[in-house]
Amino acid sequence: MERRSNCTPVAENGVLDVKPLRSLAPMFPAPLGFDMVTRSNVPPLVCISPFGSSLSGLDPSLFTPNKVPSSMNEGAAHVATKSGANSFWTGGASILLVDDDEEEENPPSKGKSRTSGKRDKKLQAGSSGSDAKRKRLIKSSIKPLPLSLPMPDDPRESVDMILMNFDSLRRRLLQVDEAKDESNHHYLKAGSIMSARNVKTNVGKRIGSIPGVEVGDIFYFRFEMNLIGLHSLSMAGIDYLTTSFGDKDEPIAICVVSSGGYENEEDDIDVLIYSGQGGSGKNDKKPDNQKLERGNLALDRSFHRKNQIRVVRSAKDINCPTGKIYIYDGLYMIESSWTEKNKAGFNMFKYKLLREPGQPDGIAIWKMTQKWKENPSSRGKVILPDISSGAENIPVCLVNDVDDERGPNHFVYITSVKYPHPIDMMKPLQGCMCLSVCLPGDMNCSCANHNGGDLPYNSMGLLVCRKPLIYECCSSCQCTFNCRNRVTLKGIRLHFEVFRTSDRGWGLRSWDPIRAGTFICEYTGEVIDRSKLEDEIEEDEYIFQATYLGEKAMGFNCRPELLEEAELSTETEVFRSFPITLSAKNSGNIARFINHSCSPNVFWQPVLYDHGDEEYPHIMFFAMKHIPPMTELTYDYGPGTGSIHNKKCLCAAPICRGYFG
DNA sequence: GATCCTTCACATCC
DNA sequence: CGGATGTGAAGGAT
Numbered sequence: 070m071e072r073r074s075n076c077t078p079v080a081e082n083g084v085l086d087v088k089p090l091r092s093l094a095p096m097f098p099a100p101l102g103f104d105m106v107t108r109s110n111v112p113p114l115v116c117i118s119p120f121g122s123s124l125s126g127l128d129p130s131l132f133t134p135n136k137v138p139s140s141m142n143e144g145a146a147h148v149a150t151k152s153g154a155n156s157f158w159t160g161g162a163s164i165l166l167v168d169d170d171e172e173e174e175n176p177p178s179k180g181k182s183r184t185s186g187k188r189d190k191k192l193q194a195g196s197s198g199s200d201a202k203r204k205r206l207i208k209s210s211i212k213p214l215p216l217s218l219p220m221p222d223d224p225r226e227s228v229d230m231i232l233m234n235f236d237s238l239r240r241r242l243l244q245v246d247e248a249k250d251e252s253n254h255h256y257l258k259a260g261s262i263m264s265a266r267n268v269k270t271n272v273g274k275r276i277g278s279i280p281g282v283e284v285g286d287i288f289y290f291r292f293e294m295n296l297i298g299l300h301s302l303s304m305a306g307i308d309y310l311t312t313s314f315g316d317k318d319e320p321i322a323i324c325v326v327s328s329g330g331y332e333n334e335e336d337d338i339d340v341l342i343y344s345g346q347g348g349s350g351k352n353d354k355k356p357d358n359q360k361l362e363r364g365n366l367a368l369d370r371s372f373h374r375k376n377q378i379r380v381v382r383s384a385k386d387i388n389c390p391t392g393k394i395y396i397y398d399g400l401y402m403i404e405s406s407w408t409e410k411n412k413a414g415f416n417m418f419k420y421k422l423l424r425e426p427g428q429p430d431g432i433a434i435w436k437m438t439q440k441w442k443e444n445p446s447s448r449g450k451v452i453l454p455d456i457s458s459g460a461e462n463i464p465v466c467l468v469n470d471v472d473d474e475r476g477p478n479h480f481v482y483i484t485s486v487k488y489p490h491p492i493d494m495m496k497p498l499q500g501c502m503c504l505s506v507c508l509p510g511d512m513n514c515s516c517a518n519h520n521g522g523d524l525p526y527n528s529m530g531l532l533v534c535r536k537p538l539i540y541e542c543c544s545s546c547q548c549t550f551n552c553r554n555r556v557t558l559k560g561i562r563l564h565f566e567v568f569r570t571s572d573r574g575w576g577l578r579s580w581d582p583i584r585a586g587t588f589i590c591e592y593t594g595e596v597i598d599r600s601k602l603e604d605e606i607e608e609d610e611y612i613f614q615a616t617y618l619g620e621k622a623m624g625f626n627c628r629p630e631l632l633e634e635a636e637l638s639t640e641t642e643v644f645r646s647f648p649i650t651l652s653a654k655n656s657g658n659i660a661r662f663i664n665h666s667c668s669p670n671v672f673w674q675p676v677l678y679d680h681g682d683e684e685y686p687h688i689m690f691f692a693m694k695h696i697p698p699m700t701e702l703t704y705d706y707g708p709g710t711g712s713i714h715n716k717k718c719l720c721a722a723p724i725c726r727g728y729f730g
Numbered sequence: 731g732a733t734c735c736t737t738c739a740c741a742t743c744c
Numbered sequence: 745c746g747g748a749t750g751t752g753a754a755g756g757a758t
Contacts, residue, residue: 252741252742254740254741254752256739256741257740257751257752257753290740291739291740292739295753301755302737302753302755303739303752303753303754304736304737304738304739304740304752305736305754305755306737306738307737307738311756320756325738327738328738328739329738331738343738344738346738347736351737354736363736363737363756364737383738391741391742393739393740
């Protein structure tokens, strides 16, 4: 199952008075204390209540200091803030469709202030014309979600679900904007809608790790970190909370984002030299000396109080040159701080943060895989440099870091499906007449119309929404190879490796980070006749049947409830079963190594591009969520039939069903 | 509580 | 391509 799944962050829900912080700290040297907590498999003491913002389901005794884990830092002090408790999917009383004015009665208790003044203007502007209304997000018009939505109990699943919801909403909003040739702020809109409806988790600032967030997790927008409680500020880099030490209030830092805006030094994977905020001359201001206030003061206080600070680093997204990827790198502590002159000659604060020992690798994995990509021979433990023998666009190496196995049983590597009949004898696919490339919003593009009116991929080639069947452009289309409706037919684009797992044979993972909606690979193999071969199918470990999708994959698509206007809604049909059965036993590709998980990160999607036989589509895998480098790729094989042929599941997910088919 | 202010965003333009 | 610019949201400060 997933690489990091057994490193469950621990017990972050206990509210901890910060006072003992100073007195306890010397008694528990960091490495020992840390190991005890992060390495255990103890489930969280308290699960986030999926329902409602009230904490009524929680044992109050868990919120007293004496139930705090041995080392105070890992206790993840949840310091009560004005906004109160964890809120999750809090529709609450507001299932009633409140009017704009009444909405104030159901306070999420924050963020009202400034927006309310603006909002009135927006409402007026909006009421005068529907176009203006659509362009602007009117927060107060957002209806709260009903409580009937299925919600996971597990914090990890909650975080996954929030992030999948955010990105599906964002992709859909972007798709609509692209079709209208407008550029609206899809990420801000999506974030606002999520916030306004309280589709978020881990509300309330806290010290230490965040339930359901693991070291190495990646994000593509600041808003994503906001929604899951990792970093609550939309722009500022230093998140802090104010708490009382004795009788006076002091700010302490809880999370910093190092995103390249300042002159930070990031060469050492365990050390971060972080610059204070302000004084840089941005935002229409003159460059100046930094002041010991706000985030800078919080970091200074944290240096003295010795509390753990979450660190988020960043990397350039190679697939999107203007984009950045944020990587949660775990907990750090400030070792020292000083001031120095910046290039412009003004004073700036510097803080040296040291990574707490005993944590899973975070940014270290990025440094490692980057080196391998530049020089594949630097990857040790390689059995074969390219298991595809040049058949794929990019070599796929075979590695074994764990034992002496020399590789999987022999099979023939093929990059396309073996149909019983030649392709040109199959039903042809009708092409479009678009010149150059197919454009979103073009009502005359027959390919877009086949796909329900929208092109299924956005300008970055990401799948917007899962569909029963996707029609890509084909050889009879007039458009060029660069058309955005040609994605899966171009083959793999990621650096994969087939690797030895500790207990589940061989698996597949990537050296590249994978964004939700990214095409992974096709499931190639021989199309077999299902009616004739029941017995063989039972014996064949490499069978793919297009009859089961898995519940989590349904969450890839945008919930209609999240879209405020019906016209934006997408078709609700996600799944359709197909008779095609593939065997990759004798011949196949990397997809034959993808293992099962009850909490998968990949799903399959039928696609047509070289023939028009809808019974026998290509089976293409896509990323369900953002996947960090070196994380095993998995999909849901299905629960099985309950027969003795079912296999015991080793996925280790908290929501594991125990068996798969 | 309303308003102001600051902030290591993000996308586009040139 | 990188720097300037425009539209922003959230939360602390006042």
